[in-house]
Amino acid sequence: MIASLARTANNLLCLNKQLLCLLWLCRAPYDAPMTNLPQNSDGTQTSDFGAGSGQWRGRFPYNEIITLLDVNRLYNLAESTSQDLTVGEVLDLAGPDRIRDLKLGYGKSAGLPDLHQAVADACKAPAEHVVTTQGTALGIFLLALELCRAGDEAVLVSPCFPPSRDSLIGAGARVREVALSFDDGYRLDLDRIEASLSPKTRLVSLASPQNPNGVQTPRAAIENLLVMMERRSPQALLFLDETYREATYGDTPPADSFAALDPRIVTGASVSKALGAPGLRTGWLTVADADLRTRLTVAKMNTVISGSVLDETLAAALLRNREKVLAPRRRLLAGAIDELARWCEAERERIDWVRPDAGALCCLRLRPDVLDAAGVSRFWRVLPRHDLQLASGRWFGESERVFRLGFGYLPPERLGPALSALSTALDAAVA
Numbered sequence: 001m002i003a004s005l006a007r008t009a010n011n012l013l014c015l016n017k018q019l020l021c022l023l024w025l026c027r028a029p030y031d032a033p034m035t036n037l038p039q040n041s042d043g044t045q046t047s048d049f050g051a052g053s054g055q056w057r058g059r060f061p062y063n064e065i066i067t068l069l070d071v072n073r074l075y076n077l078a079e080s081t082s083q084d085l086t087v088g089e090v091l092d093l094a095g096p097d098r099i100r101d102l103k104l105g106y107g108k109s110a111g112l113p114d115l116h117q118a119v120a121d122a123c124k125a126p127a128e129h130v131v132t133t134q135g136t137a138l139g140i141f142l143l144a145l146e147l148c149r150a151g152d153e154a155v156l157v158s159p160c161f162p163p164s165r166d167s168l169i170g171a172g173a174r175v176r177e178v179a180l181s182f183d184d185g186y187r188l189d190l191d192r193i194e195a196s197l198s199p200k201t202r203l204v205s206l207a208s209p210q211n212p213n214g215v216q217t218p219r220a221a222i223e224n225l226l227v228m229m230e231r232r233s234p235q236a237l238l239f240l241d242e243t244y245r246e247a248t249y250g251d252t253p254p255a256d257s258f259a260a261l262d263p264r265i266v267t268g269a270s271v272s273k274a275l276g277a278p279g280l281r282t283g284w285l286t287v288a289d290a291d292l293r294t295r296l297t298v299a300k301m302n303t304v305i306s307g308s309v310l311d312e313t314l315a316a317a318l319l320r321n322r323e324k325v326l327a328p329r330r331r332l333l334a335g336a337i338d339e340l341a342r343w344c345e346a347e348r349e350r351i352d353w354v355r356p357d358a359g360a361l362c363c364l365r366l367r368p369d370v371l372d373a374a375g376v377s378r379f380w381r382v383l384p385r386h387d388l389q390l391a392s393g394r395w396f397g398e399s400e401r402v403f404r405l406g407f408g409y410l411p412p413e414r415l416g417p418a419l420s421a422l423s424t425a426l427d428a429a430v431a
């Protein structure tokens, strides 16, 4: 009996050693960042990953924004999209017979020529500069992976869409983050960006309009940034994420794309936000440098092979008809932002906000003179009780006192009740 127990213990020990060897062999080739177990925004710990080691072992940092894919409460003010289109609405734009006859082979390596042309028209850039991607997200990932090797530097403007930072970390880049301030209305701080540039910088990354705050960067600031980059980081490219560019309000026309401004600019965007089709998973990069374009296409081949011909055909139809889709959405967003502005005015003793330039999203802040740190924790804890969902500033590299509020996702008749529920949640947090 004792001998058999000893044998079992010995076998277990060997198994453990083999497992450890395997983990050692398969580890990332660089020092992947090891963060503590992530905290949920209500202060609890997420524990359904890892092997109970108390450490997150992923190549990419864990970010609670992933819960947005799986949780959708009645008063979802966390989403950054406009309302979702239906397949039927997009089919009608594409022509159902054309779709029925579509052959489901692999797509072309750089994407569907029809989609290239539609993107070129939207961005006023040459069609041959376009590489299609599965959402802007894949473009962000491929660019980080292809441009940044271990030890290279990337300058990132934050707060930002978490994968813009985390794909750089996953690629082994040293990320120099330039955090913009709520109090400055998240205006680009060129002096601090300049101080972060170096000859090792390979990529400077920012979004306009930015997620989470909807603040746009003026053309003059981008031109100044390019001059700085030429001086201090001659090998760097500038990635401009234009995912929210066309989500404007009322009669405001979208800002021009930066795609054709300078060959060092790579832009990325998709049909996900302004056009309301994130489920198509279709986006693009515009890349002037032919060598980089080929490298990105090879990286895409090694990741997803090609885009889906069905998704890309539907996305091309959507882009060609985008004015038809965007006009009613601009009206909805104009109504929604007016309603939100009125609510913010009524709540000005408890809430500050930065009014966005475009995008169905903006940043609000719980006033420190009304809610201390314990009050902020209470605020996050009470939200589910009120069927509310918000995106924590922490996900984007901001304080937990700040939250992103999406005002374009709920049907218009539900926005008012959602904001009332938010006032009630504030009452409960203050008490």
Ligand SMILES: Cc1ncc(COP(=O)(O)O)c(C=O)c1O
Residues within 6 Å of the ligand: 080, 134, 135, 136, 137, 138, 161, 207, 210, 211, 241, 243, 269, 270, 271, 272, 278, 282, 283
């Ligand atoms: C600034 C920004 N870029 C890119 C994305 C990725 O979106 P998609 O891959 O659907 O285009 C998002 C999504 O929230 C975003 O906010």
